[in-house]
Amino acid sequence: MAKELIKNVVCPFCGSACDDIEVEVEDGKILNVYNACSVGTATFFPQPGVKRFKKPLWREKKTDDFQEIEWETALDKAAEILTNAKRPLMFGWCETSCETMRMGTKVAELTQSIMDSQITHCHGPTFQAIQMVGEPTCTLGEIKNRADVVVYWGCNPLNGHPRHLSRYSSFPRGFFREEGRLGRKLIVVDPRYSDTAKAADHYYKVNLGEDYLLFNALRAVVNGVELEQEEIAGVKKEDIVNLAEMMKKAAFGIVFFGMGLTHSLGKSQNIAGAIQLVQLLNGPSKWSIMPLCGHYNVNGFAQVMSWTAGFPYSVDFCRGAPRYNPGEYTSIDMLQKGLIDAMFVISADPGSHMPQRAVEHMVKIPLIVSEMHPTSTTQLANLILPATVNGIEAAGTCYRMDGVPLHMTKVVDPPKGLFESDTVMMKKLYEKVLARQEED
Numbered sequence: 001m002a003k004e005l006i007k008n009v010v011c012p013f014c015g016s017a018c019d020d021i022e023v024e025v026e027d028g029k030i031l032n033v034y035n036a037c038s039v040g041t042a043t044f045f046p047q048p049g050v051k052r053f054k055k056p057l058w059r060e061k062k063t064d065d066f067q068e069i070e071w072e073t074a075l076d077k078a079a080e081i082l083t084n085a086k087r088p089l090m091f092g093w094c095e096t097s098c099e100t101m102r103m104g105t106k107v108a109e110l111t112q113s114i115m116d117s118q119i120t121h122c123h124g125p126t127f128q129a130i131q132m133v134g135e136p137t138c139t140l141g142e143i144k145n146r147a148d149v150v151v152y153w154g155c156n157p158l159n160g161h162p163r164h165l166s167r168y169s170s171f172p173r174g175f176f177r178e179e180g181r182l183g184r185k186l187i188v189v190d191p192r193y194s195d196t197a198k199a200a201d202h203y204y205k206v207n208l209g210e211d212y213l214l215f216n217a218l219r220a221v222v223n224g225v226e227l228e229q230e231e232i233a234g235v236k237k238e239d240i241v242n243l244a245e246m247m248k249k250a251a252f253g254i255v256f257f258g259m260g261l262t263h264s265l266g267k268s269q270n271i272a273g274a275i276q277l278v279q280l281l282n283g284p285s286k287w288s289i290m291p292l293c294g295h296y297n298v299n300g301f302a303q304v305m306s307w308t309a310g311f312p313y314s315v316d317f318c319r320g321a322p323r324y325n326p327g328e329y330t331s332i333d334m335l336q337k338g339l340i341d342a343m344f345v346i347s348a349d350p351g352s353h354m355p356q357r358a359v360e361h362m363v364k365i366p367l368i369v370s371e372m373h374p375t376s377t378t379q380l381a382n383l384i385l386p387a388t389v390n391g392i393e394a395a396g397t398c399y400r401m402d403g404v405p406l407h408m409t410k411v412v413d414p415p416k417g418l419f420e421s422d423t424v425m426m427k428k429l430y431e432k433v434l435a436r437q438e439e440d
């Protein structure tokens with residue numbers, strides 16, 4: 001078969017969801033990937049030496065070895081575990097399609113599960129703050145074409161989102177920013193002198209956990225208040241005044257923030273402070289704010305849950321109708337308190353990322369994991385359901401970090417024996433659960 005160049009592919013890695021990727025394919029194999037960063041490129045190729053799950057695996061006890069089973073049996077077992085549980089948790093989702101999330105929500109409703117995602121330990125405080133004070137935002141396209149002042153606060157995109165500066169914020173030439181990087185100011189506020197800070201025009205070293213104080217000081221200066229202290233949160237008074245002046249004089253400003261802000265002292269209050277500063281700056285200037293989402297479909301989970309259940313994450317269906325209370329129904333809290341009695345994980349590795357007490361509880365309960373290859377979480381599983389890679393082996397929808405929905409193209413077929421997409425797998429699981437409940 002002749003080589004084919006597939007254009008406008010969306011990279012299924014970070015929240016930048018770059019949609020200009022070109023993939024060269026021959027005989028169902030990916031030969032080359034163009035335009036992506038090194039992290040994105042690596043996502044399209046199998047990792048050398050890493051085994052891919054191609055058949056469902058089952059073990060009764062966690063000390064047993066896994067045995068291969070048929071899909072029919074595997075989905076029966078998954079349906080049985082979820083329907084027999086009193087407090088099941090369905091966790092993950094941020095690296096799969098919105099269509100899969102929608103089917104997962106239907107399973108969660110039937111099984112009265114808690115539906116939660118990686119948002120719980122990344123941008124959960126962001127969504128709480130948005131619910132408190134709103135969100136003046138825009139698209140990445142507007143930033144590329146208009147922004148002349150770009151602030152990265154508590155994040156390091158040169159490492160975490162490698163093409164973010166070159167494609168959307170600092171370097172590209174835009175409609176009103178024909179000079180590209182020369183026509184924009186790049187400002188970094190971070191306790192660490194990160195690689196992004198090294199590339200910035202202005203770097204402000206804020207004390208760890210004191211961002212909230214700095215937001216309030218900036219708000220005071222923008223409001224015309226004379227600061228009494230010579231230094232706030234580790235930043236000199238004159239630097240705070242200069243930063244506030246730069247912000248006020250911007251033609252179009254944007255604040256990007258990451259987990260340095262969402263998970264330092266203050267959490268959702270930090271984000272609320274940042275949003276309120278941006279709201280205030282919309283008097284003398286035009287400003288927006290945007291979370292730098294990690295996985296490519298973090299925003300998609302919040303969108304799907306918001307339009308299906310009315311809440312962005314940690315949604316509890318145990319009473320039939322959705323309810324939401326971060327800190328109570330969030331997955332880490334529920335696991336640490338030992339309140340979960342079965343768990344379904346998809347497109348996530350909580351075994352690596354959750355606190356030890358939560359992982360210890362995962363060892364004690366029936367655990368179903370949908371994954372491509374071995375992870376810390378699959379080592380704790382009873383049932384492994386091989387996953388199809390969305391955006392490479394299956395088409396689907398994702399929401400970029402600015403809330404723009406993108407269609408993710410299929411590039412190659414999934415390995416033999418796998419479903420054509422995770423959505424199909426979730427639909428089959430939904431039918432199994434429904435059939436069991438109709439029998440009872």
Ligand code: SF4
Nearest residue numbers: 011014018037040163
């Ligand atoms: S910046 Fe992110 S989305 Fe873009 S190519 Fe790199 S990993 Fe993929």
